[in-house]
Amino acid sequence: MNSVCVVVLVMLGASGHSFRFKDLTDYVDKHQDHYVQALRDWVSIESDSSDVSKRAELQRMMGVVEEKLRGMKGKVDVMDIGTQTLADGSVVPLPKVVTAAFGDDENKHTVCVYGHMDVQPARREDGWATDPYNLTEINGNLYGRGASDNKAPVLAWIHAVEAYKALNVELPVNVKFLIEGMEETGSDGLNALVEAQREEFFSDVGSIIISDCSWQSSRPALTYGTRGNCYFSAQVEGPRQDLHSGVDGGAVIEPMSDLIAILNTLISASGQILIPGVTDAVANFTEEERKIYEEVDFDLDTYKSTIGVDGLMYNNKVDLLAHLWRFPTVSIHGIEGAFSGPGTKTVIPAKVTAKFSIRQVPDMEPAVVEKQVTDHLHAVFQQRKSPNKLKVKMIIRAKPWLADPKHALYEAGKRAVKRVFSVEPELIREGGTIPIARTFQDVTKKDIIMLPIGGFDDGLHSQNEKISRYNYIEGTKLFIAYLHEHIGSQANNIRSSSRALTGS
C-alpha cells in the first residue's frame, strides 16, 4: 500500500523530479523528538527584543541560527543592520540578520523563507503555568515563549530542507532564508536592509514565504491578507505638574476629563467608527469575499469561550470575520501619565496621553487617516473650550497587505495542504499586522504567500504560548510538500501573475 502510494506521488510530480514524499515524512516522524529538543534549545534562549538587557541572549540566538544553517552547508551571510538608539540616548547594535541559501540552480525557482528569532516578553508571574523559557509538553502541546511565534515555524522550515538533504532528495526549488531578530518591536533596520538587498539577495528570489501567523481553526489555512495599523497618541496637557484633587479640584479643567471626552467620540457602543470619513475608503465587501468567509470553519461559541466573553460585536460568522479581517476598528489601549496603580491616589494628572489604534484595511491611506483623526479630535476638543493643550500624533503607520488567493502560489499551497492533511485549506486573513509583508511587496515586487502552521489557540503574545506537537511536525511535512508543489506551478507564471486584490 505504501509503495503504491509512493509510485503515484512520483507520477504526480509535475516536473519529472522523483518526489519521495513518504520517505521524507517518515524521516520527519522518526526525528520528531529531535525536532522537539531543538525547539526546547531555542526556546530556552530568552531572545526578548523589547528588553535591551536581554540583548546578549538575542545575539546568542541569532548566532545559534547562523551555526545551524552553516552546519547544513548553506551559503550563510550575516548582515549588519546598524544600531538602535534607546530612550536614554545610548546606542546599541541591532541583532544581525542571518541569511542563507540552499541551491543556486538558475533553472529553478527560488523561494525565500522569512522568519524571526525574537520573542515577546514573558515572566512566569504574568500568569504562566510553566516556566516560559523551559519548553514543557502537556497533552501534546509544547508550551514556551516563542514556541509558535516564530521559533517552531522557522525550525520546521530548516528541518524541511534538512530532510531533503538527509535523504539525498534533490530540492525542487532553491531555498533562501532571511531571519531577523527585531520583529516584535517593529523590525528595526529591516526595511533599509530589504531596500539595500533588492538587487543583491533578492535578485534571484521568485517568491517570499512567511509563516509568522496562525490557522483560524483546527483546519489548516492559507493567509492572504493582514490589516495595517495606524497607532495614535493623543496627549492633553494642563497644569505644570500633577495637582491634588482636594486642593485644586473644582478650580481646574482637568486634562483627564478632556481626554475621556474626546476618546468617547472614536467608536460607538455598536462598533461604528465615529471619526468622520475614516471608513469612506474601505473597499467594498464583495460577494466573492463573502463566499470565502462562508467556507471558513469558525464557530462563534467556540471563539467566545476561547477568549472568555459573553457576547461579540456581531452574531454571525461572516460579519464577525469581516470585522476581524477586512474592516477597520478602533482599540483604546490605555492612558499614560494618569494614576494606573492599585489602591487610591487623589491626583489630578497634569499631562495624560491616550494610546489608541485603528486597524487599517484596503484602500485606506495612513496619511489620510492621520489627518481625519487629528482634525476630528481637535474639533471635538475645541468644542469643550478647554484651556488645556491637545497634541495628536500618529506613531505607527503600517499598511495592510492583501494577496490574491487564486494566485499560483496559493494554488501550490492548497495542493500542499491537501497532500499532508487531506483537506482543502481555509483561505483566511489576519486581523493583525505583519508590516514586513507589505515592505517585501512594495520594495522587492516579489509575490508573497503566508503559510501558517501555528494553531488557532496558540496564544501568541499572551501567557502560556504554545504550539502543538501535531502542528509542529505535520507543519514540517507541509513545508516539505510546499517546496515540491511549487514546481507544479510554472515559475514564470508565479513571477508574473497579477495581484489584482492587493490593496494600496
Place this chain on the structure above:
Amino acid sequence: MNSVCVVVLVMLGASGHSFRFKDLTDYVDKHQDHYVQALRDWVSIESDSSDVSKRAELQRMMGVVEEKLRGMKGKVDVMDIGTQTLADGSVVPLPKVVTAAFGDDENKHTVCVYGHMDVQPARREDGWATDPYNLTEINGNLYGRGASDNKAPVLAWIHAVEAYKALNVELPVNVKFLIEGMEETGSDGLNALVEAQREEFFSDVGSIIISDCSWQSSRPALTYGTRGNCYFSAQVEGPRQDLHSGVDGGAVIEPMSDLIAILNTLISASGQILIPGVTDAVANFTEEERKIYEEVDFDLDTYKSTIGVDGLMYNNKVDLLAHLWRFPTVSIHGIEGAFSGPGTKTVIPAKVTAKFSIRQVPDMEPAVVEKQVTDHLHAVFQQRKSPNKLKVKMIIRAKPWLADPKHALYEAGKRAVKRVFSVEPELIREGGTIPIARTFQDVTKKDIIMLPIGGFDDGLHSQNEKISRYNYIEGTKLFIAYLHEHIGSQANNIRSSSRALTGS
C-alpha cells in the same frame, strides 16, 4: 525698645502668667538652624506609608519621634493600633501611634496637637529638582518630601513646647501630642484608637489642634472647614485575559470603550456634575460665607501661574473659592489595568478599573452619594447593552468637616496670628479632606481648630514639596503665641461653645 515690648506683652497676658514672648521668639530665632537640621534629619527618613517595603523606615521615623518626646521629659505612651492586611493577604503591623503629655495641671486647659510622620511617595525621577529625601535649601525654601506635610508643622509644635521649657516659662496650657504614621493612606487603625481612648487619653483634652494644612495666600490663615471624599472604583471586565487588538479587534466589545463612555457622563466641560441628584443636598451658599470669601486674599492670575494653567473653571474669586471649598467636584484619577507605559502596545485590556472621586461637602451624605453614583453608572452602562460586567465600589467615604470661625478657639487663633504676623488671618476652608478632623469631632466631641503654617505653594503630594524657612520659623512662634492666647479664652467657654456651622 525690645524690653518695652516685653513689658507690654506681659501686661496683655490675660491670665496673669508672665508671658515672655520676646524671649521665646528670640530663642526660636537663635535656634533656627538647629530646627532646620532637625527637619533635615526627619525628611531623610523615607517614611512612605503607601509602600510597604518602606515600612521599616516608617517604624524608624515613629521611633525618632518617640525618642524626641521622651528626651523632652514628656509622658510618652506608644499605642499599638494592630495590623494591616496587604493585597496579597499577608499581614504587617501598623506603625504605632506615639502620644505624649506635657503638664497635667487640672486647672489648665489641655490642648492635643495631632500630626503625622508618614509621607507621600517621591522619587527623584518623578520630576524632583533635588533629592526628595535630602532637605535642600534654595532661596529660603526647604525642599523635601514631607517638609510641609507634615514634618515641619509637627517639629514646630515640638520646638514651641521645647522653647517654653528651655526658658523655664510655664506652659500656659497642658499640651498633648498624638502622632500617627498612616495618614497618607487613610489613617488605618486610628479611628479605633480614638474610640478606645475616648475616656482615656482624650478625657482631659479640651480641644484638638491640627496643623496638617496650608495657607491660601502669603497671608496667614485659619482653616474652618474641609471637604470630604467619596472615592470610587468602576471596573469593567470583559475577556478572560488581555487580547491582541489585531487578532481580536473588531469582534470584541472592548472594556476600555465601555469605561470611557461611562466616565464621560460624570462631569461636563464646564464643571457641572452630571450624576443625577448628587448636588441636591449641597448647603445653600449664604451671604455670610460670601463675605468671608470676599475677604480672602486670592488672586486668580497668581493661582493660574502657580499651578501653570491658562484658564480656570471660574473667572471670579468668590465662585472659584466656593468651588474649591464648599461645592463638590469630580476628579478622574486614572485607569488601572490598561496600558499605561511609554511606547506602543497593541493590547485590548481585559479588565480596566477607573478611579475617580467626588469631593463632598455639607450636607451631602456618603451613603446617598454612593447610591446615586452606582445607580447612574449602571444606568448608562446598561444603555450600551455591553456583554461586559460593571462593578462600582465606593472605597473611601470621608465626611467633610466644618467649624464656626467665630468660635473661641478661632478667636484665640486670630489673636496669635496678629501677635506674630501683625495681620488678621484669613478665614479659609480646605478643598482637601482631613478625615481625622471629622472623627475627632464625632467621637471625642472636642472642639477642633486647624492652624496651618504651610505656604500656599508648598506642593503637598506633588514634586518639589517644600516649606519656606520663614513659614517654619515664624510658624513655631505662632504656635508659641497660640498656646498663650488659649488662656485668654475661658476654658469653659471653649468647651461649651456651639458648633452651629458644623455640617452633618
